[in-house]
Amino acid sequence: MTNLIKEERLKRNLTQTELAELVHVSRQTIFSIETNKYIPSVMLALKIAKVLGKKVDYLFYLTDED
Numbered sequence: 001m002t003n004l005i006k007e008e009r010l011k012r013n014l015t016q017t018e019l020a021e022l023v024h025v026s027r028q029t030i031f032s033i034e035t036n037k038y039i040p041s042v043m044l045a046l047k048i049a050k051v052l053g054k055k056v057d058y059l060f061y062l063t064d065e066d
Helices: 005-011 016-023 027-034 042-052
Strands: none
Touching: 005 016, 005 027, 005 042, 016 027, 016 042
16 A cells, blocks of 8 residues: 655645644654555544545555555
8 A cells, every 4th residue: 555645745835743743643653654664544544634635545545566
């Protein structure tokens, strides 16, 4: 699975820290999600999608390897 969190975050001029504060996680968690080292829970994915104004299935998607 991969995601578009970083691209959408930057479009909204949000830092990792700002996004983390908005969804109540650490900056390190946002970094780990953006670098595909951590797959968020459904609840966290929904919170991120809400903050970024996108649907979850737009932000997170499967690759051919999945």
